[in-house]
Amino acid sequence: MKLSLIILFLSIFVTTGCSEWQNHSLTGPLPATVAYINDSAIDKREFQLFLNDAKAQTAGYFKQTYNADDSSSFWTTSFQGEVPIEKAKQLALDRLKEVKVQQLLAQEYGLVSDLSYTTFLENWSTENQRREKAIKNNQVIYGPKQYDERGYYTYVFSNLVLKVKAAFKEQTAPKGGDTDLSGLTDDQKQRALDASYAEKVKQLATAVQVRLVQHIYQEMMLQ
Numbered sequence: 038m039k040l041s042l043i044i045l046f047l048s049i050f051v052t053t054g055c056s057e058w059q060n061h062s063l064t065g066p067l068p069a070t071v072a073y074i075n076d077s078a079i080d081k082r083e084f085q086l087f088l089n090d091a092k093a094q095t096a097g098y099f100k101q102t103y104n105a106d107d108s109s110s111f112w113t114t115s116f117q118g119e120v121p122i123e124k125a126k127q128l129a130l131d132r133l134k135e136v137k138v139q140q141l142l143a144q145e146y147g148l149v150s151d152l153s154y155t156t157f158l159e160n161w162s163t164e165n166q167r168r169e170k171a172i173k174n175n176q177v178i179y180g181p182k183q184y185d186e187r188g189y190y191t192y193v194f195s196n197l198v199l200k201v202k203a204a205f206k207e208q209t210a211p212k213g214g215d216t217d218l219s220g221l222t223d224d225q226k227q228r229a230l231d232a233s234y235a236e237k238v239k240q241l242a243t244a245v246q247v248r249l250v251q252h253i254y255q256e257m258m259l260q
Contacts, residue, residue: 068155071257072130073248074137080154081253085260086187087129087136092259095125112259126257130247136194138241143197146204161189202234209233 069081099105103116112122143149164184171178184192221229 069253070250071253072133072250073246074134075141075246077137077141077152079133079137081257082158083154084129084133084257086190087133088125088257089260090132090187091125091128094128095121098124122258125259126254131242134242134245134247135238138245139198139201139238140194142205142237142241143201146201146208148200148204149197157190157193158186160193161186164189202230205234205237206230 070078071081071084072079096107096111099111099116099119099121102119105111105114105116105121112125113120140149140152144152161184168178168182168184172182180192181188
């Protein structure tokens with residue numbers, strides 16, 4: 038009887054447990070999260086994109102402030118308590134806060150549902166495949182033949198901001214007509230909308246809650 042139970046257990050493991058392990062190994066490990074911005078997970082790959090963007094600004098700051106030049110030890114050297122890599126991380130995080138609150142605002146307005154970086158990367162690959170196929174078929178495409186990661190991120194985010202601004206305009210429009218904007222030209226109205234939207238983003242970014250996954254955050258380096 039005991040032998041039969043052991044055989045039954047082993048057969049269940051082989052057909053289910055082993056299968057689940059294989060499926061997990063095929064999909065690979067989940068991407069690391071470096072931080073949470075208002076409970077929205079920041080993928081390590083997304084943070085890396087912004088960290089790399091901060092390289093030139095950081096190097097310029099340390100050159101101007103401390104007359105420090107780039108070297109093999111530059112990024113981990115302390116200059117009167119300031120370390121370049123830590124400065125770059127903070128700049129990346131500050132910029133990410135501005136971007137993320139706008140993405141979350143888009144989600145609040147029902148303009149987007151999935152903000153994961155994995156989905157972004159899948160969409161990037163699909164778009165480049167579409168462009169490659171269109172070129173082979175002699176079809177007209179607008180923009181580059183292929184997007185790099187930063188270029189596609191900028192393209193997607195810029196288009197999203199336009200949609201968010203339109204939704205923001207509807208949400209904040211005075212009841213009963215644009216009485217506050219009467220007499221203004223279309224250009225003046227647009228500038229007023231841009232200023233109001235920028236103030237909204239600033240407020241959201243200032244009030245944002247950030248939680249770092251410290252061991253991932255500390256190991257981030259420029260690439």
